[in-house]
Every structure is written in C-alpha cells, then in structure tokens.
Amino acid sequence: MSVKHEERRDQLAESALRTLGERGYARTSLREIAQHSEFSHGVVHYYFHDKTELVVHAVRYYKARCVTRYDGVVADSSTAQELLDAFAAKLVETVLDEAPMHCLWYDVRAQSMFEPALREAVTLIDRTLEEMIWRVVSRYAELAARPTALDPAAAYGVLDGVFQQALLAHVAGDETALPRLVDQVHGLMPLVLA
Amino acid sequence: MSVKHEERRDQLAESALRTLGERGYARTSLREIAQHSEFSHGVVHYYFHDKTELVVHAVRYYKARCVTRYDGVVADSSTAQELLDAFAAKLVETVLDEAPMHCLWYDVRAQSMFEPALREAVTLIDRTLEEMIWRVVSRYAELAARPTALDPAAAYGVLDGVFQQALLAHVAGDETALPRLVDQVHGLMPLVLA
DNA sequence: TCGCCTTCTTGACGACTGTCAAGAGTTCTC
DNA sequence: GAGAACTCTTGACAGTCGTCAAGAAGGCGA
Structure with a gap:
C-alpha cells in the first residue's frame, strides 16, 4: 500500500537520477525521465506533486546511498598513511564510477x-557530506595522534x-x-593536522 | 562601425549578466535579457548567433573586470598579516557587493x-581565477618569507x-x-605555507 | 532629395515544457 | 464474480522558448 507507493517513488527517483545525471537539471524534462523508466510521462504527477518534489526526492534518495562511501576506508585503515592512500583511491574511484551523479549534485x-x-534539501545533504568528510579527517588525525587544525x-x-575541480577537469576529458x-x-x- | 558593433555586444552582455545573475542560466530567456536592456528581443540575434554565444561573451566580459579584484590588496600590503586581513575583507566585500555574479559563475x-x-570559456576563466588567487598566495608567502606548500x-x-560554501550560505540567508x-x-x- | 546600408522591431513559426483531466487497465475486497 | 479502489496511459491545454523573416526606422553619402 503505502510501502508500494514509496517503492514507486524510489523507482522514479532512480530513473530521474539516471537522466538528470546525464543531461543536467535544467535540460531534463519529465517526459525524458519517464522514458528512462518503464512508465509513461503522466505517472510522475500521480506520485509527485510537481517536478521540484521529484527532484528533491531523488536527491535525498541519492544521499541515503552515497553518504557511507568512505566509512569502509575509515574502519579498515590502521595507520594514517594507509587511511590517506585508501581515501585518495576512493575519491578517484567515485569520480570514475559515478561522475554523472556528482555533476548532478553540483548542478542542483x-x-x-x-x-x-x-x-532545504541541499543544505541537509551538504551537512551530511560535511559529517562524512569529518569522519575521515578526524580518524586520520586520531591515527596520526595529532589534533586537527580545521573545523x-x-x-x-x-x-x-x-x-x-578534479571532477570538472575529468568530464572535460x-x-x-x-x-x-x-x-x-x-x-x-x-596540512589539516595541527 | 565594428567598434560600435562591439559596444552593442558588450551592452547586451551587461544586460545578460544582470538578468542571469538574478535568475540563473537555465531560467533566463533571451526575451528577459532584452527587457533588461533598451532593445527588443529580436536584436539579440542580430549581434549574436545564438543564446550560447551571448552567454559565453557575457561571461568573458565579466571575467575581464573581476580578475584584478585582489591586485590592490597584493600591491598595498607590506606584511603577511596585513595582506591576510585585507584579502579576507575583500572576499567578504565581493560576496556582499556581487553575490549574483558569483552565483552565475558557479551556475555556468x-x-x-x-x-x-x-x-572552453569556463576553463579559460578558471585558469585566470587560479592565477588571480596565486598572485595573492605567492605574495603572502613572500611577505612571510616562507615557501608555499601547495601548487x-x-x-x-x-x-x-x-x-x-560561504556564498551558498550567504544567499540562503x-x-x-x-x-x-x-x-x-x-x-x-x-597552512599553505610550508 | 534620393537611395543605400545598418540597425532595430514586430510578429510569427514549430518545438518543447509542466500540468492535468478523462478514462482504460489492473488489483483487491467482499 | 461484481463492484470499488488503485494504478497507469493517453491526449490535450496553455504557456514559454529559441529562432528567424519581413519590413520599419534611422543615418549617410551623393
């Protein structure tokens, strides 16, 4: 019932993310999003009040997945150097694997x-990303047995x-x-260590 | 003749910057830009081939002015601390005075x-901004008599x-x-000093 | 004054957009 | 198995967009 309803919303959010990531927020129409799903364009207004609500839902949906991206790095590293290497590698990996999604985020x-x-949605996600980064940085400081120099x-x-900057250069070839x-x-x- | 032609292009670029800065790239139509000028909407296609050419010209035109923003700071400061204070103050000033223009830049x-x-235009301007910042940073290092830790x-x-980040928070109130x-x-x- | 050339306005075009209403199709309930 | 409730499709709407053609308005040399 309501769980099925929510599943459809997520399904449409996924189609939206695919399309928005390729074409950008401004250039993407609801018909285009629907074409990348198994539904017709009218269904969007059955599950969402308007376009903005769909985009906000899609971006929130995306956040829920991406936010634990570096937690494995934090958990598995036992020295500061190891953490740093793994973190840098993970940054590169996510640019390679999920470039459109990152482009969409900066666009939105x-x-x-x-x-x-x-x-509201952007501020929330920005805060969540800040916490994600801080888990890496504070663990890095902990492993290095040094205090952090930045908030x-x-x-x-x-x-x-x-x-x-790297993402921009990467998508530019x-x-x-x-x-x-x-x-x-x-x-x-x-440098972030005091 | 051709100088008059170039003047009109700049004039339209200025109207474009005003409008784009308020409403963003995606939401701004050529009719809207023309309404913020003293011309009718058709004139845009007399001076520019299409919308993209106008936007690119406008952004380049903007760059030509903004790029010397901190050069006074660099020239007038005689100690590292003085430079730092003046630089920070100038950053705040430009957010207060030119927020729409900065929003437009990040949008574009x-x-x-x-x-x-x-x-192409974005890459060029990005490089110019990088040089602008580097003039500040390298002078700061020089005054502090320390080498820089970053490229x-x-x-x-x-x-x-x-x-x-500050701009985003500022426009959000x-x-x-x-x-x-x-x-x-x-x-x-x-921290950027070694 | 005439005609030419540049500049600008007007109005229209086809395409595309978000939105929504009407109804068909499907699933569930009793 | 009939009827209700939910789900989805279709087609249309009013509006906006970039673009462009036709021609008016204005300046300029002859």
Missing part, C-alpha cells in the same frame, strides 16, 4: 542559489573544492585530473 | 559539465571551496557565513 547545489525550494566546515570546503587529485589530497591532508 | 561552471559549448591549482581549489569565511581564510592561509 548551484540551482539552489536561485530556487529556494531546493535549499569540520572548513575541512569539507577545502576537500570539496579540489574534488569539484583531462586525463591528468585524477592523478593530480591524488597528489593534491596527499599534500592537503597533512 | 556547473552547466559546462553538461554543455560542451561552455567548456597554484590546489591553492585555488581550496580557497574556491570555502568561498563557494545565513548571516554567520561571512564572519565564518573570514575565520576560515585566516585559519587556512598559514
């Missing part, structure tokens, strides 16, 4: 500066900045982007 | 991940990350965003 986050309806927001901002990201992260992480 | 940069036609790309990525940006920059800059 930029849109939220103009569309207030997106802000969680700054640490997230810094790493998000270089990550976004720059093959040196990912090796450079690895170097930058290796250079940066020691 | 995100769009360039989906629209190849935007990539230009990493330094730009790091500062761009926290700046973007978070009044603590700009003081926090000042703190973050003051905490971050010493």
Whole structure:
C-alpha cells in the first residue's frame, strides 16, 4: 500500500537520477525521465506533486546511498598513511564510477542559489557530506595522534573544492585530473593536522 | 562601425549578466535579457548567433573586470598579516557587493559539465581565477618569507571551496557565513605555507 | 532629395515544457 | 464474480522558448 507507493517513488527517483545525471537539471524534462523508466510521462504527477518534489526526492534518495562511501576506508585503515592512500583511491574511484551523479549534485547545489525550494534539501545533504568528510579527517588525525587544525566546515570546503575541480577537469576529458587529485589530497591532508 | 558593433555586444552582455545573475542560466530567456536592456528581443540575434554565444561573451566580459579584484590588496600590503586581513575583507566585500555574479559563475561552471559549448570559456576563466588567487598566495608567502606548500591549482581549489560554501550560505540567508569565511581564510592561509 | 546600408522591431513559426483531466487497465475486497 | 479502489496511459491545454523573416526606422553619402 503505502510501502508500494514509496517503492514507486524510489523507482522514479532512480530513473530521474539516471537522466538528470546525464543531461543536467535544467535540460531534463519529465517526459525524458519517464522514458528512462518503464512508465509513461503522466505517472510522475500521480506520485509527485510537481517536478521540484521529484527532484528533491531523488536527491535525498541519492544521499541515503552515497553518504557511507568512505566509512569502509575509515574502519579498515590502521595507520594514517594507509587511511590517506585508501581515501585518495576512493575519491578517484567515485569520480570514475559515478561522475554523472556528482555533476548532478553540483548542478542542483548551484540551482539552489536561485530556487529556494531546493535549499532545504541541499543544505541537509551538504551537512551530511560535511559529517562524512569529518569522519575521515578526524580518524586520520586520531591515527596520526595529532589534533586537527580545521573545523569540520572548513575541512569539507577545502576537500570539496579540489574534488569539484578534479571532477570538472575529468568530464572535460583531462586525463591528468585524477592523478593530480591524488597528489593534491596527499599534500592537503597533512596540512589539516595541527 | 565594428567598434560600435562591439559596444552593442558588450551592452547586451551587461544586460545578460544582470538578468542571469538574478535568475540563473537555465531560467533566463533571451526575451528577459532584452527587457533588461533598451532593445527588443529580436536584436539579440542580430549581434549574436545564438543564446550560447551571448552567454559565453557575457561571461568573458565579466571575467575581464573581476580578475584584478585582489591586485590592490597584493600591491598595498607590506606584511603577511596585513595582506591576510585585507584579502579576507575583500572576499567578504565581493560576496556582499556581487553575490549574483558569483552565483552565475558557479551556475555556468556547473552547466559546462553538461554543455560542451561552455567548456572552453569556463576553463579559460578558471585558469585566470587560479592565477588571480596565486598572485595573492605567492605574495603572502613572500611577505612571510616562507615557501608555499601547495601548487597554484590546489591553492585555488581550496580557497574556491570555502568561498563557494560561504556564498551558498550567504544567499540562503545565513548571516554567520561571512564572519565564518573570514575565520576560515585566516585559519587556512598559514597552512599553505610550508 | 534620393537611395543605400545598418540597425532595430514586430510578429510569427514549430518545438518543447509542466500540468492535468478523462478514462482504460489492473488489483483487491467482499 | 461484481463492484470499488488503485494504478497507469493517453491526449490535450496553455504557456514559454529559441529562432528567424519581413519590413520599419534611422543615418549617410551623393
């Protein structure tokens, strides 16, 4: 009943993520999203009030999966160097495997500066990502037996900045982007320790 | 003649920047841009081949002005601390004075991940901004009589990350965003020195 | 004053958009 | 197995978009 209803919403969210990730938020129509699912375009308005509600649901749905991305790295590393290597490798991996999803995230986050309806969801996810990064950084400091030099927001901002730069270069076809990201992260992480 | 032609293009670019900055790339139509100028909507296609060409011209035009933003700071500061304070203050000032323009830049940069036609202009401007930031960072290191710990790309990525975060929070109405940006920059800059 | 050339306006076009209503198809209940 | 409730499709709507053609308006040389 309501669980089935929720399953359909998630199913449509998945189609939406596939399509939005390829074409971007602005260029993607509801008909296009429906075409990437097994339903017709009218069904969207049966499960969602409007387009924004679908996008917000899709982005929240995406967050629920991505947010534990580095938890294995944190759990399995026993030295600071090992953690750093695994973290950098995981960053590269996610760019290679999920580039469209990351593009969509940065797109939606930029849109939220103009569309207030997106802000609440974007702010929530941004906070969740900040916590995700902080679990890595604080564990790194712990393994290095050093205090951190930055607060969680700054640490997230810094790493998000270089990550976004690498993603942009990667989708533009720059093959040196990912090796450079690895170097930058290796250079940066020691600096966040006091 | 051709100079007049170029003047009109710049004039339209200015109207475009005003409109795009308020409403975002996706939501802004050519009719809307023309309404913010003294011309009718048809004139755009007299001076520009299509919408993308107008946007690219507008963004390049914007770059030409913004790129010297911190050069006064670099020239006028005689100690590292003074440079740092002035740089942080200037960052805050530009968020307060030119928030829509910065929003537009991040919007267009995100769009360039989906629209190849935007990539060349975006890449060029990104490089120019990187050089702009590097003039600040390298002068800061010089005044502190210390070598830098980061390459230009990493330094730009790091500062761009926290700046973007502050901008996002600022337009969302978070009044603590700009003081926090000042703190973050003051905490971050010493770290880029080896 | 005439005609030419540049500049700009007007109005239209086809395509696409989000939305929704009407109803067909399906599933469930009794 | 009939009827109700839920699910989905179809087709249409009003609006917006980028684009472009036709021609008006204005300046300019002769």
